[in-house]
Amino acid sequence: MSLLFTPAKIGSLEIPNRIIRSATAELMADDLDGKPGEQLKSLWVNLVKGGTGLIISGHLYIHPSGKCHPEMTGIYSDDLIQPLKECVDAVHNAGGKIAAQINHGGMQCDKKAVDGTIAPSTIDDDFLEQPAREITIDEIEMLIDAYAQAARRVKEAGFDAVQIHAAHGYLINQFISPYTNQRTDKWGGDLQGRTRFLREVTRSVREQVGPDYPVFMKFGMEDGKDGGLTAETGAKMISMMAEMGLDGIEISGGVEANSVQKGIRNASKEAYFRPLVQLVRRKTGLPLIIVGGMRSKAVMEEVLTSGDADFIAMCRPLIKEPNLPNLMKAGTQETSACISSSNCWSEILGEGISCKCPPL
Ligand SMILES: Cc1cc2nc3c(=O)[nH]c(=O)nc-3n(C[C@H](O)[C@H](O)[C@H](O)COP(=O)(O)O)c2cc1C
Numbered sequence: 120m121s122l123l124f125t126p127a128k129i130g131s132l133e134i135p136n137r138i139i140r141s142a143t144a145e146l147m148a149d150d151l152d153g154k155p156g157e158q159l160k161s162l163w164v165n166l167v168k169g170g171t172g173l174i175i176s177g178h179l180y181i182h183p184s185g186k187c188h189p190e191m192t193g194i195y196s197d198d199l200i201q202p203l204k205e206c207v208d209a210v211h212n213a214g215g216k217i218a219a220q221i222n223h224g225g226m227q228c229d230k231k232a233v234d235g236t237i238a239p240s241t242i243d244d245d246f247l248e249q250p251a252r253e254i255t256i257d258e259i260e261m262l263i264d265a266y267a268q269a270a271r272r273v274k275e276a277g278f279d280a281v282q283i284h285a286a287h288g289y290l291i292n293q294f295i296s297p298y299t300n301q302r303t304d305k306w307g308g309d310l311q312g313r314t315r316f317l318r319e320v321t322r323s324v325r326e327q328v329g330p331d332y333p334v335f336m337k338f339g340m341e342d343g344k345d346g347g348l349t350a351e352t353g354a355k356m357i358s359m360m361a362e363m364g365l366d367g368i369e370i371s372g373g374v375e376a377n378s379v380q381k382g383i384r385n386a387s388k389e390a391y392f393r394p395l396v397q398l399v400r401r402k403t404g405l406p407l408i409i410v411g412g413m414r415s416k417a418v419m420e421e422v423l424t425s426g427d428a429d430f431i432a433m434c435r436p437l438i439k440e441p442n443l444p445n446l447m448k449a450g451t452q453e454t455s456a457c458i459s460s461s462n463c464w465s466e467i468l469g470e471g472i473s474c475k476c477p478p479l
Contacts, residue, residue, distance in 0.1 A: 122423040123416065124448050127430065129173075129406050130333035130366030132280050134216060134430070136172040137423060138444045141369065141410045141432035142220040142282065142337065144177035146190040146464070147471040153180060153193020158471055160206040166437060167215030170444030174215060175432075178222035178284050181269035182262060185223030185290060186232040190468065194221060194269040203276040211277065218280035219273040220337065223262060225290030226251035226299065238293050239300035239307060239316075246375055259306060259316065262290070267323035274328050280366075281328065283320060286339030288374040291317050295339070295356065296374050298347035314356055318363055325364040333366045335408075339373025340395045348373055350395055358402040369408035369432055370396050379434075383412040383459040390418055396427050408432050415454040416447045438463045439474040 124136045147159040166174050179194035180186040186193070193199050203219075210217045226238035229248055236251040237258065243250035254262075266283070273281045285291040293299040294316035300307045306315055324334055338360075340353030353373075360368060370392055372378040380391050392411040400407065409428035413419055419431045436443055436455035446452035462475040 121416075121420060121448075123419055123431070127406065129280065129335055129430075131331050132173075132216065132333040132366075134172040136170070136444065136448075137419075137430045138170070138172045139408060139430050139432040140166050140171045140174045140437050141434040142175040142178055142284070143434045143438065143472065144188065144191060145472055146188075148190050148192040150189050150468060152198075153186070153191060153195070154199060154202045155192050155206055156202065159192065160209045162471070163206055163210050163215070163217065164213045165441045167210055167213040169437070169440075169442035170448060171437065171441070172216065172444070173279075173430075174210065174217040175282055176217065176219045176278075178220045178289075179269065181221050181223050182265040184228075184233060184237060185225065185262075186228060187222070187224035187289070188229045189231050190471075191232065194219065194272050195265065197272065200272050200276045203272075203278075207277040216279045218282050218333070218335075219276070219278040220282040220284050221266060221269045221273065222284035223265070223290040225254075225293045227288050238290075239302055242299055253302075256304070256306075263316070263319045263323050266320045267327040270324040270334070271327040274332055280333035280335065281324065282369070283324060283334070283336045285317055286337045286371040286373055287378050288339070291320060292339045292373045296342050296348045298342060298344050299374055310352065310355060314359065317356075318359075321363045321365060334364065335367035335369065336360065336365050337369040337371055339371055339376060339378070340399070341372060341376055342374040343372060343376035344374055347375070350398055353395070354399050354402055357399045361403055361405050365405060367406040367408065368399075368403065369410055370399065371410055378411065379461055380412055381459050381461055383414055386415060386418055388412060389414050390422060393422065393427060400427055406430065410434070412459065414457065414459075417453065435459060435461065435463060438472055439476070
């Protein structure tokens with residue numbers, strides 16, 4: 120029996136197999152208010168029908184100042200609970216499970232989405248669309264509450280879990296990273312200071328959703344940038360996470376790390392964050408999710424059997440082939456047909472994500 124198709128848990132949430140759809144911004148919400156509709160509902164239901172064990176929604180913005188790009192789905196207001204609930208109900212009616220990823224973009228919000236961004240410290244850099252100003256202490260406190268209120272809405276909308284986004288250079292990641300956080304007050308400085316925002320967000324989320332609701336994190340373990348977070352320090356942060364009240368960790372990269380790598384065409388390029396996962400396996404007893412270039416059933420099985428990770432997460436392969444898990448289970452397909460060129464985004468309003476790569 121393949122380990123890939125056995126159940127396992129993240130906190131109190133039982134997932135029927137080990138295949139997770141990693142958070143994928145769907146670009147399917149009303150650009151004005153972030154409300155999702157039928158397009159998102161059918162994308163999620165298709166993933167359930169294709170055999171994904173747990174869907175993680177695309178990142179949902181917790182506050183208008185943290186909207187990362189046009190057509191991002193929102194979770195910043197109680198008005199969004201009902202439209203989200205309709206999508207979640209459709210997933211449940213189809214027999215699926217779904218978590219919501221909550222996020223604030225901080226310095227990394229497109230100009231089209233937010234005019235004037237915030238970051239732990241003032242920053243301007245080539246990889247940013249616009250310079251960011253230093254966030255005030257009042258704003259920090261307001262946003263910690265905004266994450267908690269977002270998590271409450273996630274639970275009220277019926278999602279099975281909440282994932283806090285602390286990777287890919289967004290606000291929480293910016294606080295953790297010594298490259299983007301040069302504060303000298305209690306929100307910066309040493310490991311305790313730089314993890315304070317992450318710890319406070321986690322504490323306030325947990326307080327809102329209660330002790331039994333599954334809360335997990337996508338964590339950018341290293342920045343891939345001079346003066347940024349190193350894997351060794353990232354691993355130290357991970358060893359603190361069970362105590363923070365988290366139920367699981369998805370390991371990814373941080374500020375400017377190449378978290379969406381291209382050209383994964385053979386097994387040797389797959390599982391590109393495996394070294395990071397291996398580094399933390401013995402530092403935490405929490406379930407670990409590996410993401411990044413997972414493409415073939417053989418590599419997935421090997422990663423699970425070795426004990427390096429407990430779940431396999433995929434993004435681009437499930438845009439191309441939402442039914443990949445079922446095909447792998449049936450033994451009719453061994454590898455994703457995704458060529459990892461990242462042509463999934465769309466600049467055209469209303470189009471949403473889709474695979475635009477030529478067939479192999
Ligand atoms: C179109 C697209 C949208 C993405 N949206 C998100 C997101 O909302 N939240 C997130 O944490 N990662 C997001 N990612 C990153 C993926 O979740 C994943 O970490 C990365 O693509 C590597 O996995 P893959 O090789 O299976 O694609 C996105 C990636 C792509 C290509």
